[in-house]
Amino acid sequence: MVPAESDEPKLILTYPHKSGFNTIGWPSMVSSSLIVLSILKHLISNGSDFSDTMIIVAVLIYGPILIFFMGSYLFLNGVKLEIDENNTVKYYTYGSRGQSVLHFKFRFEDIEQVTVRKYPFDCSKVTVTIRNPICCVWHEKKLNKQVSVNIIADRKASESFRRHMEQFQRNKISA
Structure with a gap:
């Protein structure tokens, strides 16, 4: 019997909603105003x-x-990167009403470069350079160019993404 594939992504990179900035950001803006x-x-x-x-x-x-x-x-939470079990990556942005819009989807093999920079409040900026992603805004269309996307994510999640990428590269080289 073949197990059913779950719709749950195995890794999500998004801005941490319970970060230090969100904890002190709103009350400090209101009080200073x-x-x-x-x-x-x-x-x-x-x-x-x-x-x-x-x-x-x-x-x-x-x-x-x-x-x-x-x-x-208001706009730090604007992007999200999901990695599925079959190594399909989806890049979402949030609209003005909080609904997420799928912009790009691509395979893990299409990732050319990943850069992780540490940010304050236990966050990291992850820059992913993608080769020929599929643009899904109005209709699916393969772009024949390199696209770079940025995600501000929790440090633990970004390190997990980096380790997952390194493991994928090692498996690709050994195969």
Whole structure:
């Protein structure tokens, strides 16, 4: 009897939702926004030339910083890489409504290079260079070029991916 193939992927690379950044990111953004808003309210009620200058400085400095942190908090979770039991790899991105969209699928043999760089908050940036992936956005079409994708993932999962890739390369060479 042949065992049924499961739909569960054996490895998923995605941003860790319970990381240190997510734990402190949202509360610190909210609290710092409230502090800056209360300072701006106090400066507006003061009504002097110095307070007008300080309002402009606070908005010009704090606004871009807040937008950067909100953007990184909301869009860090935007990609996912799944490896199936039959060594098929699928690369997903998330849409604006949280639904994942399959962009590329490829075989493990199509991976040319994997680079892992350590990031803070127990994360790693995994860059995968793929040779001739199948683009699945509107309809399946094989791209005849090299594509590079980036995934920010948990350090343990990225090391597991690197070890899995090394084991696959060793098995490919020995075969």
